[in-house]
Amino acid sequence: MQTKDKILEAALALYNSNGVNNITTRHIAASINISAGNLHYHFKHTDDIIQALYDRLSGEFDGIISRIQQANIENLESLSAFAYESFELVYKYRFIFLGFVDIGARIPSIKAAYQQLMRKRKREFKGVFRLLVSNGTFRDDIPDTVWTALVTQIFIVADFWLSNNELTLQLEGKKAINHYTKVFEAMFFPYMR
């Protein structure tokens, strides 16, 4: 593995277990036995590491979306598979979602990328809803404003289920992913035909 990848993997593990504010580049360098100078050769600032991890998260999400677009979300099973994969990714990059507001305020390029992504995802989700209405999976008597609101609800639940988990059940790993995937899937139940 290249040093750059090693740094990012080590940073992800340390941020996830200790929180972004308790980990310095020194901790990261020490955990993979490289010098602070070597780390700084690859990443000038902590924010560059966070940005690189956000870009990876974003790229992995794109991978899920494109695989699903090729497979076509045409029933609830494929929607559920998408939900589970997405929630695994949220858990993998959990330090981002647990500190999203702070990270967005601190690194404006992440906030800008998130906003752009949301606009793209909004179109994609509404396309999926239209398909599921037209093939009879979803009801055809739901106003457009309700579908639009559902997209925002989806984003809030997908981005912040992990924060709810921290405040309440504190489930870990697959238990957390399974529980909240079910909570998420239930959002679609009343839309089904």
Added chain:
Amino acid sequence: MQTKDKILEAALALYNSNGVNNITTRHIAASINISAGNLHYHFKHTDDIIQALYDRLSGEFDGIISRIQQANIENLESLSAFAYESFELVYKYRFIFLGFVDIGARIPSIKAAYQQLMRKRKREFKGVFRLLVSNGTFRDDIPDTVWTALVTQIFIVADFWLSNNELTLQLEGKKAINHYTKVFEAMFFPYMR
């Protein structure tokens, strides 16, 4: 107004505008022209101020709930009125919701109080749903697991719409409350008969 109340009002305003981590007890004392010693007579630590503000939030929520229980939530209008009042309260105490995970980790008594409140609210919400099913407002063909999941969805959206707003639209005041109250109300649309 008593000094204690003045301190809490000043703290709320400063935390909301600058974030809890950028405000010290000195800033709060200075903003109402009292000495740091006088402030510390009322609150030993910053965490005591945050706890007192959380208790106020919690008490104001109880007020909304009990007014609504007296009025009976028996249609979608009363549910919407509840949503709007709740979202006003979230906005009033926005520093708590924007840093909820951190505050919960830092002040265990707040996390414990939140968990207890959630259990109580879960019962209350499910009672409201049962009433709305029995009076014909809500559908009677929704499984209990879906109602239970809806309660968790409600908590996630109610607690974190403000975080979504920070990352995306950044609406302020009534504009934010109005927009997200509508997003929230739309959650109930497909459950209606």
